[in-house]
Amino acid sequence: MxxxxxSAALVAALVMGNRRGFPETLMPPHxxxxxxxxxxxxWVGWFxxxxxxxxxxxGAAGMAMLVTHISAAVGSLTWMACEWVKxxxxxxxGIVTGMVAGLATITPASGYVGPLGGLIIGIVAGGGCFxxxxxxxxxxxxDDSLDVFPVHCxxxxxxxxxxxxxxxxxxxxVGLDEGGMGxxxxxxxxxxxxxxxxxxxxxxxxxxxxxLIVPLRVSxxxxxxxxxxxxxxxxxxxx
Numbered sequence: 001m002x003x004x005x006x007s008a009a010l011v012a013a014l015v016m017g018n019r020r021g022f023p024e025t026l027m028p029p030h031x032x033x034x035x036x037x038x039x040x041x042x043w044v045g046w047f048x049x050x051x052x053x054x055x056x057x058x059g060a061a062g063m064a065m066l067v068t069h070i071s072a073a074v075g076s077l078t079w080m081a082c083e084w085v086k087x088x089x090x091x092x093x094g095i096v097t098g099m100v101a102g103l104a105t106i107t108p109a110s111g112y113v114g115p116l117g118g119l120i121i122g123i124v125a126g127g128g129c130f131x132x133x134x135x136x137x138x139x140x141x142x143d144d145s146l147d148v149f150p151v152h153c154x155x156x157x158x159x160x161x162x163x164x165x166x167x168x169x170x171x172x173x174v175g176l177d178e179g180g181m182g183x184x185x186x187x188x189x190x191x192x193x194x195x196x197x198x199x200x201x202x203x204x205x206x207x208x209x210x211x212l213i214v215p216l217r218v219s220x221x222x223x224x225x226x227x228x229x230x231x232x233x234x235x236x237x238x239x
Contacts, residue, residue: 012207019145023137050065078130114173121159
């Protein structure tokens with residue numbers, strides 16, 4: 001799911017192009033209070049589909065909920081630490097982004113790993129997704145405004161691959177039914193590559209078709225004026 005969403009977001013960002021002024025101008029969230037509120041709701045809601053995937057109120061659901069919580073918490077702290085080291089100060093936006101990275105990364109592993117696996121996955125998620133975000137914005141200069149690719153896709157890929165490692169009973173996971181870690185790792189990797197290939201091709205085709213019907217971008221003048229005024233008139237000026 002996260003590899004699908006992240007790869008589609010990357011293709012969309014490339015097809016649509018960067019917003020005017022990016023990357024020279026910083027573009028923080030319009031309302032950080034709402035960002036944090038949404039992140040809190042997301043954190044609680046994530047328990048629903050990770051733990052709820054067990055289909056019952058049993059030990060498997062409880063463990064999925066526990067490792068989800070651990071990974072989200074550790075992911076947020078790891079991202080905060082990375083910001084502190086790189087920029088000299090932490091940020092609330094970074095903390096909630098690291099939380100989402102931890103949630104996205106633990107999702108494929110949540111029904112199979114134990115608390116120790118969840119802890120390590122959260123650390124790798126926070127650090128790995130932070131570095132991926134910096135690379136996307138500062139090196140590649142791709143305007144993925146919600147960091148969907150570096151957080152969800154990169155996090156999802158990390159989680160899929162680390163599932164093959166931490167589902168082992170020696171790490172507190174459910175154990176391998178057959179074969180070994182290497183075979184499961186290759187299975188996960190093949191799944192990632194197949195998903196990336198399919199989603200990138202189909203997303204590109206769909207975006208091109210949509211653009212023939214409805215333009216994907218507004219004009220430069222409309223973008224400068226602001227989409228609230230141009231498209232919705234919900235800024236309050238006409239009330």
